[in-house]
Amino acid sequence: MTSVTRRQAIGMAAAAASSACFSPAYAQSLKKPKVAYTLLFAPGGEYGWDYEHVRGLQQARDVYGDRVQIDAFHEVAEWGNGDKEKFQELVDDGYDLIFTTSAGYMRSAVEIAQQNPNVMFECFDGYIRAENISTFNTRWYEGRYVEGFLAGSMSKNNRVGYLGAYPIPQVIRGINAAYLGARSVNPDIEFDIVWLNTWFDPDGERSTALDLLDRGADVLMQHTVTTAAVEVAQENGIYSFGQGSDMSKWGPDAVMTSMINNWGPYYTRRIGEFLDGTWKSEDNWLGLGQKMVSMGPLLETLPNRTVLQAEDLITRLSSGEQHPFVGPLRRQDGSGWLAPGETASESDLLTMDYYVDGIASVYPSEG
Known part of the structure; x- marks a missing residue:
């Protein structure tokens, strides 16, 4: 039976x-x-x-x-x-x-x-x-690419501070995509990446965000949970992004957009x-x-040209016309990765455990 x-x-x-x-x-x-x-x-x-x-x-x-x-x-x-x-x-x-x-x-x-x-x-x-x-x-890396484009467009110091939770592929993909998006419009951009090794630490996120500002960042990005970085950006007159949901309420003058989990x-x-x-x-x-990932409203004070470019980028990523990871691309250690015109495979994305070439921050060691 x-x-x-x-x-x-x-x-x-x-x-x-x-x-x-x-x-x-x-x-x-x-x-x-x-x-x-x-x-x-x-x-x-x-x-x-x-x-x-x-x-x-x-x-x-x-x-x-x-x-x-x-x-x-x-x-x-x-x-x-x-x-x-x-x-x-x-x-x-x-x-x-x-x-x-x-x-x-x-x-x-x-x-x-x-x-x-x-x-x-x-x-x-x-x-x-x-x-x-x-x-x-x-x-998420699709939304991160949009955020990177906006960060590269609006940074005056050419320095982005990035708060990372854990160095796992989903977070690493986002960092690399954001950097490539920023570099596409600003070849002088630098990423200063700090790992908190936790998803949720309001006090730690706030202190780390302030440290990143002291080191010259004028845009903050995050793959952590709280609004601490957004609030620090609002208080200090710089830009930031909402993580996981629309966080513009906590940074009405700071949040350029939010990457939303839908x-x-x-x-x-x-x-x-x-x-x-x-x-x-x-x-x-x-x-x-x-529509499992969506982008929050674009900050009204952004230049019209930047808004139009960001909207076009969202459209092209949504349709598949554009992909964040297309060669030529090398890894941070200089080894080859993607040939000209080659798109990253699903396996590459799912197992990503390296920074792309151009990121100066030290890749976190295991353990």
């Missing part, structure tokens, strides 16, 4: 309901599907990583209403046993589809998924897939596929063209 998954059972029950006499007692016997999200850092808030995930899952709630129960679980530990215990708890509590929102959750999620094949998992920034494990990511369309589609029984394991890596 073949086994029946929880998802198939839900579909079979729905089909039976359509052909049987409906009664309140029968309705109560049907289990409402449950979807869970594990989130980091803070209970939602007004900006940043968690905020955009919550906004995305709310869009899915608005679409599906009472058909599905969608819950968010905040401040879930990663990189340890705490997340594994949480995933097991969610399985025990009857959640059918679980979204993880950080690369640090992947290994624990995979372990629990393998033990519970009837539960579906969607792992952000994951690379391990199975019949009940899917992966998804965003092409999760709603993806969450709505995947939950819909789960509900109608068509969900399957996939690897989804989407960007500006699929």
Whole structure:
């Protein structure tokens, strides 16, 4: 006798309901599907990583209403046993589809998924897939290229200060894309990169941003979570960018644009596929063209020419007409990478562990 998954059972029950006499007692016997999200850092808030995930899952709630129960679980530990215990708890509590929102959750999620094949998992920034494990990511580097273009256009000191969280491929891709975007319009641009080795440290981000200003930066960029760098830019009359969500509220005169994680369309589609029984394991890596990445409003005080150029750049990146990584390009150590006209492969992008030629900051050593 073949086994029946929880998802198939839900579909079979729905089909039976359509052909049987409906009664309140029968309705109560049907289990409402449950979807869970594990989130980091803070209970939602007004900006940043968690905020955009919550906004995305709310869009899915608005679409599906009472058909599905969608819950968010905040401040879930990663990189340890705490997340594994949480995933097991969610399985025990009857959640059918679980979204993880950080690369640090992947290994624990995979372990629990393998033990519970009837539960579906969607792992952000994951690379391990199975019949009940899917992966998804965003092409932030496209938005970073736009930010780099604006930084290179508006910097007077030719020096950009960059706050990095962890030296992992997704952050390195963004730094390289931003540098190439800046260099495309300003060949004298320099990047001063500092690693915080944390996603969330308001005090550390503020002090690092101030140090970067003292070292000559007049534009701040970040791949960290808080608005600290944006606030420092606002207070000191320089430019910055929102990270993960629209942060212009905290830097109305400083934020040239924001790179926004737009999760709603993806969450709505995947939950819909789960509900109608068509969900399957996939690897989804989407960007500006699929609106999983979007750019916030451009600062009104930017020169008209710069605004028009930035808008055109966004259009070309969205359509695929332009790609941030096209040769000739070399690595920071001088070794060859992309020949003239050659575009970086998906493998190159996913495993990027080097700076491109021209970045003077020392690449972080392992450990």
